[in-house]
Amino acid sequence: MTNIRKVAEMAGVSVATVSRALKSPDVVSPETRERVLAAVERSGYRPNMTAVQFRSQRTRNLVVLVPTVANTFFARVISGIQEAASRQGYAVLLCNTMADEQAERDYAAMVTNRQADGIIQLRAFYPFDDQQSLDPLPMVNACEVMDDALCPRVHLDNRAAARVMTEHLVQLGHRRIGMIKGPRLSPLTRDRLRGYQEALEDAGIPPDEKLICPGDFSLASGYRAVASLLEQRQRPTAIFCENDEMAIGAIKRLKEAGLRVPEDISVAGFDDISFARYSDPPITTIAQPAEDFGREAVSLLVSMIEGTDVKRDARRTMPFELVVRNSTGPAPL
Amino acid sequence: MTNIRKVAEMAGVSVATVSRALKSPDVVSPETRERVLAAVERSGYRPNMTAVQFRSQRTRNLVVLVPTVANTFFARVISGIQEAASRQGYAVLLCNTMADEQAERDYAAMVTNRQADGIIQLRAFYPFDDQQSLDPLPMVNACEVMDDALCPRVHLDNRAAARVMTEHLVQLGHRRIGMIKGPRLSPLTRDRLRGYQEALEDAGIPPDEKLICPGDFSLASGYRAVASLLEQRQRPTAIFCENDEMAIGAIKRLKEAGLRVPEDISVAGFDDISFARYSDPPITTIAQPAEDFGREAVSLLVSMIEGTDVKRDARRTMPFELVVRNSTGPAPL
DNA sequence: CGAACCAATGTAACCGGTTACATCGACCAA
DNA sequence: TTGGTCGATGTAACCGGTTACATTGGTTCG
Structure with missing residues (x-):
């Protein structure tokens, strides 16, 4: 492995000059710089970055x-x-x-x-x-x-976003709105849930714990959650999923149950992933930059x-x- | 930043002993090891990895x-x-x-x-x-x-896999089989294309350049490619997409054109991504480990x-x- | 008893750069 | 002429570990 000393020797200068020629070219004379660069070229020298990082304390x-x-x-x-x-x-x-x-x-x-x-x-x-x-x-x-x-x-502002989505569903006339949550401990889940609850409260819709299902952001969890929602005596007319993957899983399960989206039941997602647009039907969602x-x-x-x-x-x-x-x-x- | 010398001083040993106590504990006496580990603990010493990497030439x-x-x-x-x-x-x-x-x-x-x-x-x-x-x-x-x-x-063996998929379509009675390719320069695309062509040849189906569309593995490119396939005088009855994303894009476009999958036209993918199973209909594809x-x-x-x-x-x-x-x-x- | 050996530990060179400080020669002004 | 300044370059310390080699003290065995 060629190191800075070999290059210095080849160029007939000190290691300090080689280092300077490479890092702050303006402080060495043009002729010296040329000579150093030529030596670097000929030797195929590449600085050992671990040495650079170690010495300079920056990576x-x-x-x-x-x-x-x-x-x-x-x-x-x-x-x-x-x-x-x-x-x-x-x-x-x-x-x-x-x-x-x-x-x-x-x-x-x-x-x-x-x-x-x-x-x-x-x-x-x-x-x-x-x-x-x-x-x-x-x-x-x-x-x-x-x-x-x-x-x-x-x-x-996940709370505000979830609120906007829930209001959208309320405006469409939905009053039984299910929710499929994200991972249990996520603050993101907590905030989206809160936004959903606040919007319901504002609309004068009493909360119903049975409409809130656990999920984990995976396709499969959306699919599973719908199964439990469909068992309810009074089914929801809309389901708000905390991400698009779960919405896709949910839609699949709904179709298997013979339900039409959105005629029989609406589904909303969150994130606007690329698959959301290509889903059948395309998913209503929250886009983030x-x-x-x-x-x-x-x-x-x-x-x-x-x-x-x-x-x-x-x-x-x-x-x-x-x-x-x-x-x-x-x-x- | 506490370094190995500080720890050595605290433990009343040399830096070499500290290094050994941490890297090869078996060569130092139990009492010394204890003393060193206690000093490490008290000082909150964490080895500077850039120094370790630099010295040992391994990362x-x-x-x-x-x-x-x-x-x-x-x-x-x-x-x-x-x-x-x-x-x-x-x-x-x-x-x-x-x-x-x-x-x-x-x-x-x-x-x-x-x-x-x-x-x-x-x-x-x-x-x-x-x-x-x-x-x-x-x-x-x-x-x-x-x-x-x-x-x-x-x-x-992409060629063999594409061949198997194409044979599957041939066995279902398809003779006009379109293909949506991956990126132009990819060897993967070249091999899959070759497998497709060989399977057609084996089945005595004459090749038709017009059935082969460019794509780039994105959802959008699958969607676009179908548009051009649908313009053909004699439409294909099956489309083999070089990955699942394009198959999903293709299916969307076919549905928009009022075609049913697979009754009117079959679509095959490649890779078996998780969305493939949740697509409507679920996608026939090639699974890889x-x-x-x-x-x-x-x-x-x-x-x-x-x-x-x-x-x-x-x-x-x-x-x-x-x-x-x-x-x-x-x-x- | 002394040589040989061994386990435990210390000393210091070394990895390959960076950079503070020293040195040197050219040039300039007093 | 001489002291001062400045640009270009060299010298060597340094970053923080690892490890070859040296040292020490104790044990074993002929």
């Missing part, structure tokens, strides 16, 4: 913790992150954690280890031990955010890393939009 | 280049990779490259840079300059493999890294399975 790497990269919503967030990061000269190291806390801690350690300069967490879990350390770690929480202000957060979540998170994180003052409890709320397609329609008489 | 990181992490097939491959890697003590750094060659080269440089020990490429592109270097770089190519034997490869692709790739890569002899042109061919669902049926009379 220009960002770690991103994603619960499931397969989720097309997260995929869009990721592409926003990558775009912004590469524009700012950072590489993105993606970690598909499957919501495993130990895996998240291990990857987060890359920051305390100095293998990465900062971390973006897309889940409501703080992966470090020192929750209250004085100098906040360079971390940003996006999408599903934590309640505690342990680091800057980029999020959606996913890429912007990523860009915003990177912008905050880079500010933290580069020393710009970012308040630990900074918070960016992103806009959402109700996208009405054909999976929702007037309540049957 | 225990694997880079994985994925064209699009959102693709649910790749997501399964990734989870196989992660499972196998973590079992062998390696961390996985995922890179969503969007098939951008420069991005792939940049991330691949992490290996030549020594920021990672090896790389798994899920696309048919060799991201290093020195194609013919004497000591092969620790790289494994999986899923969409290159024709040149530049590194070990883990792949599917996606997780095994990942596990196999890691196994080969780790062997290369750890010096076990792996032939540069090693090649593992994974099995596939025809999954018949309801999107294919007998050809209409």
Whole structure:
């Protein structure tokens, strides 16, 4: 492996000059620079980045913790992150954690280890031990955010969005509106549920626990949840699913039961993933500027890393939009 | 930042003893070990991994280049990779490259840079300059493999799989079978196309260029391709899509044209992504052991890294399975 | 009793860059 | 002429671990 000393020898200069010729070309004379670059070229020299990182205490790497990269919503967030990061000269190291806390801690350690300069967490879990350390770690929480202000957060007003969706269903005349929830402990689920409940209350519709089904954001869980909703004495005329995958699973089960969507029953989703538009019928859902979540998170994180003052409890709320397609329609008489 | 010297001082031993107590506990006396571990505990010492990596020339990181992490097939491959890697003590750094060659080269440089020990490429592109270097770089190519034997490869016999699917359609009585291809330059597309053509030839069906449409694996491209197939004087009675996303897009367009699947026209996919089962109708497709692709790739890569002899042109061919669902049926009379 | 050996630990070189500080020669102004 | 300044470059310390080799003290055996 050719190192900086070999290059220095070839160019007939000191290692310091080689380093300078590569990192701050303007401080070496043009002739020397030429000579060094020629030697670099001839020797095929590539700096050993572990040495550079070790010495300079910077890596220009960002770690991103994603619960499931397969989720097309997260995929869009990721592409926003990558775009912004590469524009700012950072590489993105993606970690598909499957919501495993130990895996998240291990990857987060890359920051305390100095293998990465900062971390973006897309889940409501703080992966470090020192929750209250004085100098906040360079971390940003996006999408599903934590309640505690342990680091800057980029999020959606899930409560408001769920409320808008529920109001949409109410306006269509629905009064028995089922809900298929996301994972039990997710703040995202809690907020969407609250929005749904508030909208019902505003409309003077009494809450009904039996209409609220557990789910886990998977296609299969949407499918299963519908089975239990259909057993009810008085069936709902609309089902609000906390994400589009579950809506797709739900629709499948409804069709199997011989029900037409939306004539017999309406189904709403959340996220506006690409499959939502191609579903039969296309799904009414909440669209989020996913890429912007990523860009915003990177912008905050880079500010933290580069020393710009970012308040630990900074918070960016992103806009959402109700996208009405054909999976929702007037309540049957 | 507490370092090994501080810990050594606290424990009243030398830095070498601290290092040994942590890395090879059996060579230090139990009492000393206790003392060191206590000091580590009290000081909150965490080894600086950049120093460890720099010194030991190993990182225990694997880079994985994925064209699009959102693709649910790749997501399964990734989870196989992660499972196998973590079992062998390696961390996985995922890179969503969007098939951008420069991005792939940049991330691949992490290996030549020594920021990672090896790389798994899920696309048919060799991201290093020195194609013919004497000591092969620790790289494994999986899923969409290159024709040149530049590194070990883990792949599917796409030709055989496409042939099986086409034979399935022929057996159902179809003689005008359209095809929606994947990206132009992909070897995967070329092989699947060849399998399709061979099956037609075996069945004595003359080839018809007009039945072969370009696509790019996206939902939208499947949708668009069907539009052009429907313009044909004599419409196909079956369409073989090179992946499930395009099949879903195709079905949507067919329904919009008032055609029933599979009564009026059959549609087949490839990959068996989770949405395939939830489509209406569920899609007939080719299932691949996606997780095994990942596990196999890691196994080969780790062997290369750890010096076990792996032939540069090693090649593992994974099995596939025809999954018949309801999107294919007998050809209409 | 002394040589040989061994377990436990210490000393210090080393990995490959970066950079503070030193050095040197050219040029300029007093 | 001389002291000061400045641009270009060299010297060497340093980052924080790992590990070859040296050292020490105790035990075993001829």
